[in-house]
Amino acid sequence: MGNKDDKDILGNLRRNKESIFIREGFEKELEEKLVRRFTRKNQNKLFVPSLATIFATIVFLLLVVSNDNVFEESQTSTTTDEPLVYIYHTPTHESFFPELEEKDDNNLATAFDKTVNITLLGEHLGKTLESKGIPVLWDDTDYTKMTEEQNLEFGESHNVARENINTTINNHDSIKMVFDIHRDSQRRKITTTTINGEEVAKIVFVISRNHPNYQQNLKFAHKLHELLEERYPGLSRGVYIPASSSSERNSNYNQDLHEKSVLLDIGGVDNTLQEVNRSVEFLAEIIGEILN
Known part of the structure; x- marks a missing residue:
């Protein structure tokens, strides 16, 4: 799976989840962290970026389902979706x-x-x-x-x-x-x-x-x-x-x-x-x- 395909998947998930907004830069940060982690443990450097991207996609899906605090459910500057x-x-x-x-x-x-x-x-x-x-x-x-x-x-x-x-x-x-x-x-x-x-x-x-x-x-x-x-x-x-x-x-x-x-x-x-x-x-x- 190439980089472009991975980004397309993330983009589709984003568009189809109308009420959830992703913190700016989240996907890139997650991918970079996973790349660094797998680089230390794997010899095959060509395999690492693609694997990391797949991992990022999986983690992203889990976060969408679990509604983690990385996301916001309304267009506000708060970090919680619970009403005040x-x-x-x-x-x-x-x-x-x-x-x-x-x-x-x-x-x-x-x-x-x-x-x-x-x-x-x-x-x-x-x-x-x-x-x-x-x-x-x-x-x-x-x-x-x-x-x-x-x-x-x-x-x-x-x-x-x-x-x-x-x-x-x-x-x-x-x-x-x-x-x-x-x-x-x-x-x-x-x-x-x-x-x-x-x-x-x-x-x-x-x-x-x-x-x-x-x-x-x-x-x-x-x-x-x-x-x-x-x-x-x-x-x-x-x-x-x-x-x-x-x-x-x-x-x-x-x-x-x-x-x-x-x-x-x-x-x-x-x-x-x-x-x-x-x-x-x-x-x-x-x-x-x-x-x-």
């Missing part, structure tokens, strides 16, 4: 009046949509973080639909999502932060600010006291708020702890499942997707600083 940030949405259909065709701006109950909704914001945050080299697990499970199918009330979507959230966290010890992303029901005057000459949706960090270790979540929320305010004054509306009389007093937003779990209210019913996307881009900077 987990994003989901309970409920799922919360939307924004400016993005909807059928709406009644005076009826908050119409600010919902099955496709143009808060999940687009979670997806944008995930992509923004991944562009910074931070692996993300973004879950767009339709918990609103699941809640309706079980004939449960709107506010019970947190309970509907709990089993899936718990399983995900238990299956990924790498997760450092958990974000349940919502949009607020407040109007534009309260949920909007201007940063660098552009209108941006404000962010609220919501923490439940309905579990023994809520102080851990609270500490994390305050850290996010403080760093965001330091970098972009006015972007954060602060940390909000619902009163015990809240209609959701029996829910802890599943924050007991992870010490750095926070519910984010980003923007309100009158904000545009462009405005809330700007917000998460600023938030992604802060998340990146904390993780790095």
Whole structure:
């Protein structure tokens, strides 16, 4: 088998393994090391390079199958494919009046949509973080639909999502932060600010006291708020702890499942997707600083 044929094989493997990316120079380094090793042990120098290349191909195949850390499964600068940030949405259909065709701006109950909704914001945050080299697990499970199918009330979507959230966290010890992303029901005057000459949706960090270790979540929320305010004054509306009389007093937003779990209210019913996307881009900077 000649050198050209060997390289063709490696090239085909590369093209057919769409989600795996090889560290630059890996094949050449591996081949050179094997050549040196076999040269010391073999008299037939003409046989050595070809044998080494075959060996390199075999090792390459094994690494592809075993998904060794030499490879990355996403186009990020990280050395791990395990997620550091987990994003989901309970409920799922919360939307924004400016993005909807059928709406009644005076009826908050119409600010919902099955496709143009808060999940687009979670997806944008995930992509923004991944562009910074931070692996993300973004879950767009339709918990609103699941809640309706079980004939449960709107506010019970947190309970509907709990089993899936718990399983995900238990299956990924790498997760450092958990974000349940919502949009607020407040109007534009309260949920909007201007940063660098552009209108941006404000962010609220919501923490439940309905579990023994809520102080851990609270500490994390305050850290996010403080760093965001330091970098972009006015972007954060602060940390909000619902009163015990809240209609959701029996829910802890599943924050007991992870010490750095926070519910984010980003923007309100009158904000545009462009405005809330700007917000998460600023938030992604802060998340990146904390993780790095």
